[in-house]
Amino acid sequence: PVVFSYASGLCLSSxxxxxxxxxxxxxxxxxxxxxxxxxxxxxISRFSGxxxxxxxxxxxxxxxxxxxxxxxxxxxxxxxxxxxxxxALSVFGLLSLSKSFLLAWIIVLLCWxxxxxxxxxxxxxxxxxxxxLCAVAVYYFAYDSVSAYLARLIGDVxxxxxxxxxxxxxxxxxxx
Numbered sequence: 678p679v680v681f682s683y684a685s686g687l688c689l690s691s692x693x694x695x696x697x698x699x700x701x702x703x704x705x706x707x708x709x710x711x712x713x714x715x716x717x718x719x720x721i722s723r724f725s726g727x728x729x730x731x732x733x734x735x736x737x738x739x740x741x742x743x744x745x746x747x748x749x750x751x752x753x754x755x756x757x758x759x760x761x762x763x764x765a766l767s768v769f770g771l772l773s774l775s776k777s778f779l780l781a782w783i784i785v786l787l788c789w790x791x792x793x794x795x796x797x798x799x800x801x802x803x804x805x806x807x808x809x810l811c812a813v814a815v816y817y818f819a820y821d822s823v824s825a826y827l828a829r830l831i832g833d834v835x836x837x838x839x840x841x842x843x844x845x846x847x848x849x850x851x852x853x
Contacts, residue, residue, distance in 0.1 A: 680741065683737075684741045688766065690726050710730065711723060712774060721825055724772035732778075734775075739770070739778065742767070742770075743788075745759050745762055746788070764811045765814075771815055771823070772819050773822075774822055774825050
């Protein structure tokens, strides 16, 4: 119940932000985060729900998606609410244009695939079905975000790891 309450809260608050223009009271709580993909281009808005910071927002999303995967693994079957939450949260996360979300999301999906392999071919088929549904939803709702991700990642080709991770990898190396 806790995971579904948290997932519901994230989804509902994100949907509210999508309608911020029609709901002035919600608009008062929304902080826009923007990014410039290339020099001379206009700023692109990054979705961050009611958080204001896309990276903090996507951290919550990754935690919820991982918790749903654990619940799915423990219950031995994928339920419709699981699928809906994973797809909706994935779309909202991808709208954030957060490279850390993209990396964490890929790792979580890979872990889900490995867990599905352990449970049998039927589970792998279910996972593939969820991934296909997720891809369709991302294509329909977040196509521009995918293009922006590609522009961000292509712009980082040839850069140092510190530049790609905006200094975070240098901090990790120093701490380690």
